[in-house]
Amino acid sequence: MSKVTAADLISGTNGPGVAKKDPIIVADGVTRQFGGLKAVDVDHLEIPRNAITALIGPNGAGKTTLFNLLTGFDKPNTGTWSFDGTNLAGIPSFKAARSGMVRTFQLTKSLGRLTVLENVLLGASDQKGERFWASFIPGIWREQENANREKALELLARFKLDAKKDDYAASLSGGQRKLLEMARALMSDPQLVMLDEPMAGVNPALTQSLLDHVLGLKEDGMTVLFVEHDMHMVRHISDWVVVMAEGKVVAEDVPEDIMKNQAVVDAYLGSHHDTDLGSITGQIEMEEALQAELAEERADADTEAATDKEQS
Numbered sequence: 001m002s003k004v005t006a007a008d009l010i011s012g013t014n015g016p017g018v019a020k021k022d023p024i025i026v027a028d029g030v031t032r033q034f035g036g037l038k039a040v041d042v043d044h045l046e047i048p049r050n051a052i053t054a055l056i057g058p059n060g061a062g063k064t065t066l067f068n069l070l071t072g073f074d075k076p077n078t079g080t081w082s083f084d085g086t087n088l089a090g091i092p093s094f095k096a097a098r099s100g101m102v103r104t105f106q107l108t109k110s111l112g113r114l115t116v117l118e119n120v121l122l123g124a125s126d127q128k129g130e131r132f133w134a135s136f137i138p139g140i141w142r143e144q145e146n147a148n149r150e151k152a153l154e155l156l157a158r159f160k161l162d163a164k165k166d167d168y169a170a171s172l173s174g175g176q177r178k179l180l181e182m183a184r185a186l187m188s189d190p191q192l193v194m195l196d197e198p199m200a201g202v203n204p205a206l207t208q209s210l211l212d213h214v215l216g217l218k219e220d221g222m223t224v225l226f227v228e229h230d231m232h233m234v235r236h237i238s239d240w241v242v243v244m245a246e247g248k249v250v251a252e253d254v255p256e257d258i259m260k261n262q263a264v265v266d267a268y269l270g271s272h273h274d275t276d277l278g279s280i281t282g283q284i285e286m287e288e289a290l291q292a293e294l295a296e297e298r299a300d301a302d303t304e305a306a307t308d309k310e311q312s
């Protein structure tokens, strides 16, 4: 896969809110206030189509709130945004999903007491059997049900969860649940997949597999927008990085250059007084921090690793 450069994605001079050559999301004046706190205060933001964009920023920057707004899980105080040219502001989440924009959650929403297959089937959109008149014609809904089942099984195979299709979702490891969420998201053939911290709680044995799956979404023509703290993930798979701090977009750039931006350094320093500046700017190799983190996770996850290895 050839490396994407800033010139491939943006038009004009780079800066927060820079115009994209082919944006799939265009947001304007989006604000969300919680009491006296403006959690989101985005003047202008464009997300490039068929690219992988990471949304990063210190804790409390407003990333998840922005995700919630764009996907209709929360309502803004002000603002408009369009998805693929269609105005989506104020549209509820199920309609946003139907229009081709799906998301996953920081804490996975798999339903423990349903099987893995049933969880994936929940992601199917536009079920003819649920339409009033169609529900009287068994042929129509049976055909739809069979097609959905076939698609769900294909997705489970793609995510190497097919052997677990009849297990309760509660029996899956954290990483497997992330894969299950991705499989469910793909049931509606989305154009844009929004992932909220896809690597959080993922066992190291599944890390590479998850990275590959995210890259695979782009190869299949989808656009990916993800919130992430893990710089390993950000650097390895994103084409573009948007940085938020205190509700605002403070910088945008390609992953190699984003940490050289003074506004980004200031944003992280402002909220992490105790963080070593070297690890933010990349002067200290991120890999070192990552290795330490992985070692710690490994110690905690010996049992899960045994099950997961065959999955990766």
Ligand SMILES: Nc1ncnc2c1ncn2[C@@H]1O[C@H](COP(=O)(O)OP(=O)(O)OP(=O)(O)O)[C@@H](O)[C@H]1O
Pocket: 034, 037, 039, 057, 058, 059, 060, 061, 062, 063, 064, 065, 066
């Ligand atoms: N429902 C809510 N009620 C009140 N305050 C909220 C609510 N949701 C978010 N906030 C506040 O809004 C700010 C932004 O939160 P948000 O979760 O969007 O940040 P974030 O960038 O996703 O942070 P993190 O990286 O820690 O997940 C925070 O100060 C948070 O406490």
